[in-house]
Amino acid sequence: MPAKRRAPETRTRRTAKGAGSRPPSTPGRPVRLHKVLADAGFGSRRYCEDLIASGQVKVNGRTVEEFPCLVNPGHDRITVAGKPVTLPDQQVYVMFFKPRHTMTTMYDPGGRRTVADLVRHPSGARLFPVGRLDYDTSGLILLTNDGRLANTLAHPRYGIEKTYRAVVGGLLTDEDAERIQQGLYLAVRRYGQTRGAARTSPARIKIVRRERGQSSAAPRSQPTGRAGRPVDPLEPELRGEVGKGDRSRPGPRTVLDITLTEGRNREVRRLLAQVNCRVKKLLRIRIGPIELKGLRAGQWRDLTAREVQALRRAVSEGERRAAQTRKTRSEQLPEGAQ
Template structure:
């Protein structure tokens, strides 16, 4: 089936549709060895040879969605580690499709990690504007008081970096430490660890229990499974509508 060229490029995870349109106008896109510069041009991602800047886009595959219960002690990367450490790709060999992780979990963080070959959806799920929730079970040093938890709910600044509000509740105490349930809508590098360190309660153990409605029910550590059609539909629905801008309109 023929679809717009810029959508094919975006779905391959190479760029946004707007950037893909710019590439087309700049003459960087070829279909069956012919340069295409007309916006709205159609192509068949399963049959046509499509190149961007001379590099061939792999022909469209069926969409694949896998959720992994990532164990600790492995890297979230598609490349082999130079130091020989295990990567998450070792745990998702249930498909021959070229899937990639949506976002990342740190080396010693475990829990829900989504894989797909749908680049367009993956990018949207990670954009803060869509407010896709991630929930973590966090064991921290000490027991934060109510005032400290409210600081997280207002959002915090660490040096020049701003962190959006985090919903944080104490699940249970464990001696002098406790477990927090923390829900957020963005995923910066070492996000939870930075924030907890900032409020004086360093992370001892970290597990992501939910991502965009996906959870760990029935999924042992290190195991993965394909998403059901219902789960895929729910993920797509999370980012189906463009969020309304909360910025005030400019005065004329």
């Protein structure tokens, strides 16, 4: 019998409690089952909860039927679809330039191309993507078997910044850019149903360039390349992804960078649609301190030791911020409500 799911409100509340201060799974210490599965490289904690709920996970030969489930990784025998679960001996961190029309999953029942088809690490480690990118969005994806780091990077509670480069039709005005930066109301959908609207967190927008069409010239205040376009230090890495195919449809457009700390479904496209700007191309170029450099679409590489250290520092800072936010909110509650 599949595990009984907790009500969405209860799950969100209990997951949030103390999330930033939990130590990694260690033998001899009881921990939640979905955390052990995430640390073993099965996916995000949310995905691992779904995996447990599907009835595929057993502990000591018995199917898990209730949440939460505490296990001892050093003593309990855990299996997924009949295969034993083991914690990784080596943590692996990979930067991947996801092409368009690629699923950010390890398997697709529809047979579409996935990141697993393009990233085959020689260590044989079970890697999973950190967060998601839409099927028609390209750019930076991190893959790892470090469940704790992946959870912190992906969860909006920790405020890890993600930067996207967008090409939109039309000229985005400074006023509309400011509206997006202050936050707009977007519909909230959960479990296939609309549950009202919520305001987005503040964003940052940097206009890379505005193009008025074939007759437009680059602004004199910017250095230009051979074609008269502003020199962009990211252009070599982004060539073939941003701007490709647009020449057949000349007209005004805006190239911009937008930085978010959330990860709502298609958030960048929906924000820009609110100000009547249709996204033509979208590319993620940064996650926290990690920038997309030196790769072409479909290529990947291991993060350097310095990049891993920077990523861990960003994760630690995010966890400290989240813990401080929880403490502040708790102190603001009326006496007796805590």
